Amino acid sequence: MPGIGILGFLAFLAIFILTNVIKILREYERGVVFTLGRVGRRAAGPGLVLLIPGVQVMRRVDMRTLVHDVPTQDVISRDNVSVKVNAVIYYRVVDSVRAVVQVENYMAATSQLAQTTLRSVLGKHDLDEMLQERDKLNKDIQEILDQQTEAWGIKVSNVEIKHVDVDQSMIRAIAKQAEAERERRAKVILAEGEQQAAAKLAEAAEILATQPGSMELRYLNSLQEIAGDRTNTIVFPVSLAELARRFSRES
Incomplete structure (x- = not known):
């Protein structure tokens, strides 16, 4: 025992x-x-x-790099559009002493700071900027988080916005806006083409006007091109100036 x-x-x-x-x-x-x-x-x-x-x-x-999924946040953009945004942040502890002493729970603190910073930064931008300039927004959020967590011994290395969810009614409005923009560009391109064609025709008219026989050559060339098409009746226009010039020559 x-x-x-x-x-x-x-x-x-x-x-x-x-x-x-x-x-x-x-x-x-x-x-x-x-x-x-x-x-x-x-x-x-x-x-x-x-x-x-x-x-x-x-x-x-x-001390390894930690990945934190920021919960979905309701954000109102600068142009008063309500969206739901989700992001992910990558960070690691670079000073373990400060991470333990300066903050009670550095993981929870970093998470809450990321949520508030995400709403604050995105609320200063329009919806188009959120959809088209994600790289710039990611960098802005990362720099703000890194500056504020430096006192805790935390290094935020990267921030990525994963999803920007827009209401269905707003999606339809964006689609209409994109369609209108495409129609506007098509009309502008057509108008520019007409303008360039008119400029070239004006230049050609000036060149032809300097040589009296050049118009006759153009008429003969055009008649040669349409001579092979015998399926339809062809009406070939002749200008009054050309007729007057011909009659003056005959008389």
Whole structure:
């Protein structure tokens, strides 16, 4: 019986030492050690860390890049359009001591800050900018988050806006606007073509006017081109000036 008690005590002592004295940190982990409530300047690890029971307490910090999915946010754009926006942020801890000491829960704090920053930044832009300039908006949000989380020892490396959901009625309005824009461009292109054609015709008329016989050559050339088409009646116009010139020559 005394031997069993001693073995039990030794087993309890071994478990106590393993759980409270000896700590093993992985390569991507750091340990913030508090000695009598005070923290050291540098974090411990990776590898083997020995603690003094009752005197020192350690908190593990993951130093890998973390991915956080920002919940869908209701945003009203600058042109008063209600949209639902979802984003994802990539961040990591660069100073484990500040991440533990300066903020109670750096993950929750970063998440809440990302939500408010997302609404604030997107609310300053029109719907067209949200849909067409995502790279610029991603960079703006990332810079703001990185500046505000620097005091917590957090580095925000990237922000990506995943979805911008628009109401169905607004989608139909956007489609009508795009269709009207395409029609406007088609009319402008047609008008520019007519303008260029008119300019070229005016230049050709000036050149033909300098040579009296050039118009006759053009008429003969045109008659040669249409001579092969005998399926329809062809009416070939002749200008009054040309008739007057012909009659004057005959007389």
